[in-house]
Structures are given as structure tokens and as C-alpha cells.
Amino acid sequence: MLTNNFKKILFKYIFGFSTIGSDDNYPPSEFSDKPTLISISGSNCPIDATNQYVLRDIWYSARNSLSTLATRSTDGLGYIILGSGTTEPTPEDYRLESQITTNLSCDNVSVSRNTTVKTYTATFSNSGTSPITVTEIGYVSRTGYGTNPITYDDFLMDRTVLETPITIPAGESRTVTYELSF
Amino acid sequence: MFTKNFKNLMVLNLLNANHGGTDMGTDTTTTPTYYTSSGKECSNIGNSNKLYVGLTSALSDTLKTNDYYSKSAHLIIGTGTGTISENDYCLFNEASNCTCVSAASSTTSNLTKSYTATFQNNSESDVTITETGIMGKLYIENGWYKVLLEHTLLETPVIIPAGGTRTITYVWSF
Numbered sequence: 001m002l003t004n005n006f007k008k009i010l011f012k013y014i015f016g017f018s019t020i021g022s023d024d025n026y027p028p029s030e031f032s033d034k035p036t037l038i039s040i041s042g043s044n045c046p047i048d049a050t051n052q053y054v055l056r057d058i059w060y061s062a063r064n065s066l067s068t069l070a071t072r073s074t075d076g077l078g079y080i081i082l083g084s085g086t087t088e089p090t091p092e093d094y095r096l097e098s099q100i101t102t103n104l105s106c107d108n109v110s111v112s113r114n115t116t117v118k119t120y121t122a123t124f125s126n127s128g129t130s131p132i133t134v135t136e137i138g139y140v141s142r143t144g145y146g147t148n149p150i151t152y153d154d155f156l157m158d159r160t161v162l163e164t165p166i167t168i169p170a171g172e173s174r175t176v177t178y179e180l181s182f
Numbered sequence: 183m184f185t186k187n188f189k190n191l192m193v194l195n196l197l198n199a200n201h202g203g204t205d206m207g208t209d210t211t212t213t214p215t216y217y218t219s220s221g222k223e224c225s226n227i228g229n230s231n232k233l234y235v236g237l238t239s240a241l242s243d244t245l246k247t248n249d250y251y252s253k254s255a256h257l258i259i260g261t262g263t264g265t266i267s268e269n270d271y272c273l274f275n276e277a278s279n280c281t282c283v284s285a286a287s288s289t290t291s292n293l294t295k296s297y298t299a300t301f302q303n304n305s306e307s308d309v310t311i312t313e314t315g316i317m318g319k320l321y322i323e324n325g326w327y328k329v330l331l332e333h334t335l336l337e338t339p340v341i342i343p344a345g346g347t348r349t350i351t352y353v354w355s356f
Contacts, residue, residue: 007356
């Protein structure tokens with residue numbers, strides 16, 4: 001489920017920001033509020049929506065994170081995380097219910113696209129001696145916010161609870177594929 | 183229903199970025215095709231950045247009453263019926279005898295945008311409105327064209343009496 005973080009960034013860009021090119025340099029009519037994103041650590045992070053150039057940079061950051069995947073948290077890029085929570089997702093979610101970090105690493109990522117579908121693929125390896133059961137997946141964007149200099153933090157853009165849990169046996173890998181379809 | 187025109191515009195800028203840069207990315211292997219309100223087929227991805235500028239400007243700024251202004255959007259109404267499709271590029275039958283006499287846009291909450299337009303029936307007969315649309319005027323390929331972004335078939339038709347007016351409000355919630 002797409003989170004409010006994702007919606008706020010998208011909404012602000014579509015409806016509160018009309019400048020992206022040099023020949024369109026005029027402010028839109030709604031430019032006074034500061035939507036607040038919530039990072040996966042729970043911090044409230046206001047977008048400086050009063051500054052069109054800051055907002056533009058934030059948008060580029062968020063946009064890039066949907067275009068280019070990383071194996072882990074990297075400024076301006078997106079990455080996939082796994083967890084063991086089972087609570088039904090809501091738009092208010094800002095983190096996984098229970099992110100798995102022990103003995104789990106992301107080794108390889110790729111991105112592809114056709115006209116209206118973007119596909120994100122990430123391979124996770126279990127370096128431990130016990131199986132890891134995955135029940136939830138998140139897409140995280142390390143997006144900039146605030147006023148210059150922009151500060152980066154990690155924002156959950158989507159949280160999905162799997163209908164069928166995935167088990168990664170000890171010493172083995174499994175590949176997760178996300179599809180963002182319009 | 184959002185049209186394929188709108189989806190293609192969104193996908194181009196959401197999913198096709200150039201990391202760290204301000205231009206469109208290098209993933210240009212698929213070239214979306216746009217259909218203007220007259221059915222003209224356009225597909226020049228080289229103007230995709232401008233296309234998105236046009237889209238955001240059109241949807242951000244104050245709604246217009248007609249298609250005179252570039253980088254703008256206006257509401258349209260029609261009397262046609264049929265099955266709505268994302269491939270629609272015009273209304274089934276735009277009401278030519280009704281004109282928009284005032285229009286405005288506003289944000290009513292953090293994640294809700296509303297558009298309001300008042301139409302006047304200039305004919306001597308009642309007009310039954312069965313469909314509405316959001317039309318953007320965007321730069322595609324080599325000029326400004328009207329591009330249908332959304333098409334809705336009304337569950338309950340609205341009658342505009344002869345010489346009378348009716349106000350339509352679009353609410354766009356995320």
C-alpha cells in the first residue's frame with residue numbers, strides 16, 4: 001500500500017509546484033504550506049514547500065529514488081527492506097512493523113520499465129544459521145527535505161504484507177520483485 | 183477515469199529520471215504516444231520534460247474557462263454516453279451550446295484538490311449533461327494541443343435549463 005509519504009510528495013509536485021524548466025519560472029497559486037513526511041525512524045520532516053527550488057530538488061530526489069534502486073540506504077536512491085510483521089498496512093505506516101536486519105543483506109538490484117510498469121528486483125541473502133521468514137516488504141526512498149542544505153532521511157513509500165510468507169533458508173538467497181503499475 | 187495520456191505523463195517523470203540530474207533519464211526505450219482531443223497522434227519524447235511542465239502547471243494553477251491559455255486546464259461537459267476507457271481522448275459528445283462562465287481551483291486539504299466550473303446553457307432548450315472531463319492544453323511535439331486527462335460518465339445526469347447555469351465540482355483525492 002502506498003503511504004502518505006508517497007502521496008504527499010506526489011500531490012505537492014502535481015498541484016503545488018509548476019516550475020521545473022527555466023521557461024516556466026513562476027510560482028503556483030498554492031505555495032504556502034509545508035507538508036510533513038515521517039521518516040522510518042519516526043522523525044517529522046517538513047518539506048520546505050515555500051521554496052520552489054528546494055521543492056524541485058526534493059522532487060528530483062524522490063523521483064530518482066523511484067527510478068534507480070540501491071542495495072541499501074543511499075542519498076537520493078530507493079531500496080527495498082524486508083520484515084516479519086503481519087499487521088494490515090495503512091497509508092499512515094512510516095516503517096515496517098518489524099524490519100529484519102540481522103543476517104540479512106541485499107546483494108543485487110535491478111530496475112526495468114515498460115510504458116506504464118516499473119519493475120524493481122532485489123536479491124536478499126541469509127548469512128545466518130537459521131531460516132528467515134519474510135512477511136512484509138517495504139519500498140524506501142532516501143529523499144532530501146528541508147531548506148538548503150537539504151537533509152536526507154529514509155521514507156517508507158510502500159508497505160506490503162505478503163499473502164504467502166517467504167522463507168529464506170540459512171545460507172541461501174531469494175529474489176524479491178516489486179511492480180509499480182499505472 | 184484517468185486517461186492513458188495522463189498516465190503516460192506521470193510515468194515519464196516518475197519512473198524515468200536521470201539520477202542527480204534535472205533532465206529526463208536515459209531509459210527512453212519506450213516512447214509513449216499521446217492523443218490530442220482531435221485524435222492527432224503525437225509521440226515526441228524529446229519534449230517530455232516540457233510535457234510534464236505543462237501538466238503540473240495546468241493542474242496547479244487556477245482553472246481556466248476555455249482553451250485559450252497554454253499550460254492550463256479547463257473542465258468540459260458533454261451529452262454523450264458510452265463505455266469510458268483510458269484510451270479516450272475526447273468526450274463522446276461535447277456540449278457545444280454550453281460555455282464555462284467561471285472557473286476556479288483550490289486545495290481543500292493536504293491531499294485533496296478541487297476544481298469548480300460554472301456552465302451556462304446558451305440554447306433555448308434544456309441540455310442534459312451526462313459526461314465531464316478535464317482537458318489540459320500542453321505542448322506536444324511541435325505545438326500546443328488539448329489533451330484529455332480525465333473522463334467521467336455521470337451516474338446521475340445533470341440538466342442545465344435553457345438559459346440557466348449549473349456548477350460542477352471535481353474533487354481529486356489521494
